[in-house]
Amino acid sequence: MESKLQRPHSVRLNRRGDRNNQRPFAKDDESGLFSSMRLPQDNPIKIVWKQGFIRLVLVAGILWMLLILIVLLFHVWSCQSSISFLSAICNKEGKVFIAMDLLGLAPKPEHRCPIPVADDPDKIVIPEGRTPDAIVKNLTYIEEEDLVNNGSQSFAVFGGNQSWLQREENFNLKPSMKVHCGFLKNGGADMNPVDIEYVKRCRFLVASGIFDGYDVPHQPSNISTRSKKLFCFLMVVDEVSLKFIKENVTVRKDKDKGMWVGLWRLIPLKHQPYDEPRRNGKVPKILTHRLFPQAQYSIWIDGKMELIVDPLLILERYLWRDKHTYAIAQHKHHRTIYEEADANKRRKRYARPLIDLHMKIYYSEGMEPWSLKKNTISDVPEGAIIIREHTALNNLFNCLWFNEVNLFTPRDQLSFGYVVYRLKGLFKFFMFQNCEYYSLFILHPHTREHSSKVEWVKSLSEFKGSGSSMKESRGGFGLWTPYPKNLDSVTLPQVVRTSKAG
Secondary structure: OHHHHHHHHHHHHHHHHHHHHHHHHHHHHHHOOOOOOOOOOOOHHHHHHHOOHHHHHHHHHHHHHHHHHHHHHHHHHHHHOOOHHHHHHOOOOOHHHHHHHHOOOOOOOOOOOOOOOOOOHHHOOOOOOOOOOOOOOEEEEEOOOOOEEOOOOEEOOOOOOOOHHHHHHOOOOOOEEEEEOOOOOOOOOEEOHHHHHHHOOOOEEEEEEEOOOOOOOOOOOOOOHHHHHHEEEEEEEOHHHHHHHHHHOOOEEOOOOOEEEOOEEEEEEEOOOOOOHHHHOHHHHHOHHHHOOOOOEEEEEOOOEEEOOOHHHHHHHHHHOOOOOEEEEEOOOOOOHHHHHHHHHHOOOOOHHHHHHHHHHHHHOOOOOOOOOOOOOOOOEEEEEEEEEOOHHHHHHHHHHHHHHHHOOOOOHHHHHHHHHHOOOOOOOEEEOHHHHHHHEEEOOOOOOOOOHHHHOOOHHHHOHHHHHHOOOOOOHHHOOOOOOOOOOOOOOOOOOOOOOO
16 A cells, blocks of 8 residues: 555656656757757856867867978978079978988988089188187197107107096186197108198198098099189198009199199108008098198098089188088988997998997997987088188187097097087087088099908907007007996997988
8 A cells, every 4th residue: 555655656756857857868869969058957068069169179270280281391392492592491400300301201312412602703702800719719739748658669649648537628618728639749740841831821721631542632623713822722641642643643743842733732741640541531631720720711521522612612601601610511321429330330440349439438428319409410420521710619629529539439420429519519510411512522432442450350359469469559549548437337329220321
């Protein structure tokens, strides 16, 4: 009886619940999800959605992404355009282009590209005076030091016997500095008196070098009459190369007994400072300001290169136009020194374990692989060309760069980015794209490939016993002098090859 009385009541509750709960859903079914009717039980998200805000945000986001994509595509197109105005918009040194290049979105680099040089060398206005020295104002060099003893004899060394502490102190820039910079007394690399007198007149110079008979001089072309009068073209050679050149090309002598091959004035260096010819070649290349102290501007090119652009146009394009004082080309394949080191080992450019030791020292001193976080577009230059004004800071940079080459391996491309890193952004330079580098010259093959036993060494144990003769006696001391830190725990960063050619 009790259940009969309660049943109708429960039925009424269910019906009331049906009326309260089911009708709104029925209404939604009739009007759709995007109904504009506002009901009391609608939550805030639903109300916002119905007002179209979320849809507006989504549409704006899609439009924004499309705009970015269009801008990036225009950037890529402008970099490929033959129209000068559009190609000028493309900033290949900018981080946007570099990031696109790393992601494989940028166009593949050309082997050669047009160089935006001026039309007429005769119309180039040469800046008056010198660029003021703002950071380092007085730079002098250590020229005499205690002899080095190898256990059997004492002798002078060209690069000096720099200590680890001296090396560290030289990276702290001061207004007045005295540093090692080669040319220590009785260390070698001596010029003939007639050549010393000749180079005193050279304010503008194109310099090159041939060592161990790798090449013969290649005559520059497209050189204006003005540049022929303004520039000295100096080819530095060792005794072996001088003999090879005399046997293969015509060498003429002037009234002062200076030797010439076409435009090139041959500058023989006697008493080579190093056992390794490649290390000897770094003396005129990096220490141009020491070998030719009267020069204000210099363009260095490797001996295998034939210059095909007027040097006055080169200075205007790479230095004067945008007020640079130092310019060097970007490496075609590598941005990080660790990838360059890996390529050097694979191509047997120097002893593999010594290259690894060189890189471990740099990595322990904080030299990270190149990334977009850095202020440079690459840590690795194409070292076959260096364009610079001989300011005190530029001279100091090259001294420090040479000291690294003197202390470690002769592979100068491994040291350039490290010295830039140690100077903490104070050294400014212009690194131009590699395709312009290939438009400045014609590259000729060496007459023969250099090879030495040290390049085939795979383990430090090979330097023991009879293999000790492979150690250089006058260079690379930092590879055999105990380093202040323990390097056993240093693991080099993993190298990912970014180019088959590299």
